[in-house]
Amino acid sequence: MKIAVLGAGAWGTALALNALRAGHKPHLWARDPGLADQIMSGSNNRYLPDIALDEGLTASAEMEAALAQAELVLAVTPAQTLRTVLSNAKQHLSLDIPIVLCAKGIERDSGKLMSQLAREVLPYNPIGALSGPSFATDVAKGLPTAVTVAAVEEPLARDLAHKLSGPHLRCYATDDLTGVELGGALKNVLAIAAGATEGAGLGASAVAAIITRGFVELRRIARSFGAREETLMGLSGLGDLILTCSSAQSRNFAFGLALGRGEDLTGRPLAEGAHTAGIAASIVTRKGFDAPIIESVSDLIEGRVTVQNAMKALLSRPLKNEAG
Numbered sequence: 001m002k003i004a005v006l007g008a009g010a011w012g013t014a015l016a017l018n019a020l021r022a023g024h025k026p027h028l029w030a031r032d033p034g035l036a037d038q039i040m041s042g043s044n045n046r047y048l049p050d051i052a053l054d055e056g057l058t059a060s061a062e063m064e065a066a067l068a069q070a071e072l073v074l075a076v077t078p079a080q081t082l083r084t085v086l087s088n089a090k091q092h093l094s095l096d097i098p099i100v101l102c103a104k105g106i107e108r109d110s111g112k113l114m115s116q117l118a119r120e121v122l123p124y125n126p127i128g129a130l131s132g133p134s135f136a137t138d139v140a141k142g143l144p145t146a147v148t149v150a151a152v153e154e155p156l157a158r159d160l161a162h163k164l165s166g167p168h169l170r171c172y173a174t175d176d177l178t179g180v181e182l183g184g185a186l187k188n189v190l191a192i193a194a195g196a197t198e199g200a201g202l203g204a205s206a207v208a209a210i211i212t213r214g215f216v217e218l219r220r221i222a223r224s225f226g227a228r229e230e231t232l233m234g235l236s237g238l239g240d241l242i243l244t245c246s247s248a249q250s251r252n253f254a255f256g257l258a259l260g261r262g263e264d265l266t267g268r269p270l271a272e273g274a275h276t277a278g279i280a281a282s283i284v285t286r287k288g289f290d291a292p293i294i295e296s297v298s299d300l301i302e303g304r305v306t307v308q309n310a311m312k313a314l315l316s317r318p319l320k321n322e323a324g
């Protein structure tokens with residue numbers, strides 16, 4: 001089947017390669033015509049350097065061409081651009097084409113999940129999400145990877161998981177769309193926290209404590225949105241947290257490392273958690289929760305606190321039982 005992939009960055013290109021290897025006909029849409037041309041010539045040096053792209057990958061900078069006759073759309077631009085990208089795609093889409101959301105974030109201006117904003121823009125199209133521990137370079141290289149594909153309608157989730165699974169990418173299905181989206185969005189904020197702790201030289205024990213207590217916060221927030229515990233303990237929660245909090249290959253972890261080391265943060269690659277932290281902290285305040293690690297990341301990014309002072313504040317919080 002023809003699959004339109006909106007966004008020709010690292011993840012869009014990797015997912016298009018996976019679709020090709022699964023026997024589909026992917027067509028990548030790149031905002032930049034130069035990038036589309038480069039992909040057609042077999043490489044994506046900007047976002048996936050040193051990886052030779054499989055023959056048969058199609059790309060163009062014309063959204064209409066990418067979407068023409070597509071039976072499925074993967075939306076793979078950064079979270080804060082999704083509303084505009086889907087609004088532009090709308091005129092070229094019929095109402096029955098499923099849209100799979102692959103960005104991991106929360107819309108900063110509205111506090112909406114990707115599926116909530118997608119439903120506003122495309123109220124009739126079936127909506128799913130794909131998330132889980134998956135570095136684009138691993139998928140592009142054909143290394144074994146497992147992710148979760150979610151849709152509120154379970155048969156749709158199963159159908160999408162079946163279509164998007166490839167020889168090296170295994171998709172598990174769930175109807176817990178909210179859990180999958182929040183797991184993916186919030187783990188990015190926690191990866192920044194873990195990276196900052198390591199970057200500030202606070203030690204491996206502190207990093208483990210931040211990840212574990214941060215995961216308590218992730219689950220507390222996600223449960224308040226109706227997410228299920230089993231989802232958060234799965235690939236798109238714990239699984240992705242393990243991946244992104246343990247490797248400088250993660251752009252969010254690397255962003256945190258730079259923050260902790262006091263390095264200049266301008267011109268860095270995309271770190272979705274830096275865009276999600278502030279709105280996640282606002283949601284926490286609005287709901288009256290305790291999520292001091294996520295709030296500290298927001299404060300750190302805004303320059304309101306140093307890593308050392310944030311850690312001092314965390315250590316001096318009243319003692320409590322671990323559960324809850």
Ligand SMILES: NC(=O)C1=CN([C@@H]2O[C@H](COP(=O)(O)OP(=O)(O)OC[C@H]3O[C@@H](n4cnc5c(N)ncnc54)[C@H](O)[C@@H]3O)[C@@H](O)[C@H]2O)C=CC1
Pocket residue numbers: 007008009010011012030031032047076077078079081084085102103104105134135136137269270272
């Ligand atoms: N790279 C990875 O390993 C993974 C990334 N993701 C998620 O996928 C999403 C995209 O990430 P990447 O592809 O890695 O980012 P990237 O930075 O490699 O590429 C982003 C792409 O979006 C395009 N873009 C940026 N602003 C745009 C706009 N306003 N309109 C249209 N296109 C625009 C860029 O030109 C680029 O082609 C993020 O939400 C990320 O969290 C999810 C899983 C794995």
Ligand SMILES: O=C(CO)COP(=O)(O)O
Pocket residue numbers: 104132133134135136191240243244249250251252253270271272
């Ligand atoms: O989401 C990812 C892996 O699952 C990619 O992580 P980064 O965006 O931190 O590189």
